[in-house]
Amino acid sequence: MNTQDVATPAQPVVADGTGGLYGTARGWAMLAVALSVFLALLDYAIANVALPDIARDLHASSSASIWVVNAYQMASLVTLLPLAALGSRVGFARLCRAGIVLFMVASLLCAVATSLPFLAMARVLQGVGGACIMSVNIALVRFIYPHAEIGRGVALNGVVVALGVAMGPTAAAVILTMGAWPWLFWINLPMGALALGVAAFALPDTPRTDAMPDSTGSVLCMLAFGLCIMGGDSLAHQQGVVLSCFLLVAGLATGVLLTRRERHVPHPILPVDLLGKPAFTLAFISGFAGFVASNFYIVSMPFMLHDTLGLSSAQTGLLITPWPIGILLSAPVIRRVADRYEAGVLSSIGLSITACGFLLLWRLPAHPAIWDIVWRTAIAGWGFGFFQPPNNRAMMVAAPGMRAGGASGMVQVARQAGQTVGAMGVAAFFGLFATRATHDCLFMAACVALAAALISVSRLLMKTA
The missing domain is CATH 1.20.1250.20 (MFS general substrate transporter like domains)
Known part of the structure; x- marks a missing residue:
């Protein structure tokens, strides 16, 4: 029997990126990836349906409640590349598991939130947890499948992505017919526990780089993406054209500075x-x-x-x-x-x-x-x-x-x-x-x-x- 056919908690699978995994080891590893990706993407859109209820219960305006969605999206996008670099250092499986734990903790905080600022900050943590998962999921697929079959793994991952995005509003509608909006976040705890349980033994250990992530590059990267998003969003909504343009220019300038810096870094952000x-x-x-x-x-x-x-x-x-x-x-x-x-x-x-x-x-x-x-x-x-x-x-x-x-x-x-x-x-x-x-x-x-x-x-x- 191939030694990679079975994975147990005491003997994690090791993948070198050339041969991939086989048999039940591959099946369990892809299930772990699928569950974690589904968890992160389901929550990407699940809160949209409940925004009117959230605004009413937390005594916030409709426009302010949109930050429940924007906070998650912005936190996820601006941290993707720094977290991907961190995954190369600590291991993709380890970062994915850490992301699931952070996502569950943030979901708990979302469920018990009593004010909009507290809920928005909890959604920021959720976004970072989701980015931990999403930044390394395709990298894990590369090590789970042999080189000649990577396309199969990516296609399967794409199906999970489509399901997660598509089922968000539907799942929210079902949950809201049976309970209040906090249950949109309580439901993440059993789902996260299942994903973490499978990921704990099934995800393969992968080669790691010895280089430390570039902390300065990480800050510049987050600033560049964050400023461009805020400026572009404000400009699209025609809210303060001068300030919007300033934020966009500042974000682009930071991006240029980041690019010039990263040319000379061995493992750039x-x-x-x-x-x-x-x-x-x-x-x-x-x-x-x-x-x-x-x-x-x-x-x-x-x-x-x-x-x-x-x-x-x-x-x-x-x-x-x-x-x-x-x-x-x-x-x-x-x-x-x-x-x-x-x-x-x-x-x-x-x-x-x-x-x-x-x-x-x-x-x-x-x-x-x-x-x-x-x-x-x-x-x-x-x-x-x-x-x-x-x-x-x-x-x-x-x-x-x-x-x-x-x-x-x-x-x-x-x-x-x-x-x-x-x-x-x-x-x-x-x-x-x-x-x-x-x-x-x-x-x-x-x-x-x-x-x-x-x-x-x-x-x-x-x-x-």
């Missing part, structure tokens, strides 16, 4: 060494643009269904469901081909199909039938599910083994930064084109997805040059 590789950079830009496009759809479509077409909240929720279903349906296909064909081919096909789906939604008749919305949405979701795994795989295989943490962090930065910019774009469209904002957002989603497809296919042209 911002992986400028990886960004110097055209294959990695093009995959990153394709991923970022793809998620910008997806969030133009995800954020604006509920408004179109509810406000423009006059559908109920329940109908709106159901008509968003074909998006994750499409992603799930693409998984069996992409798992078979992700390791056989180049990302420049597969991701470009997926993004083009997504763009077609968005264009079809943009061209919906004034009074569409339910089926008209369903099949168009499913097409867009299927294409998006076809695009992600090979693109993420391309980023991971372009990085040397000891830089897996930085590559994994950048995969998540592409996703979260793209989602953030997409949401900002929707807010700006709502402010500029109030009467046709939702309609125009779908056209913008199609345009950005098509641009991402062109960026993706340029990888093939680069090879032939």
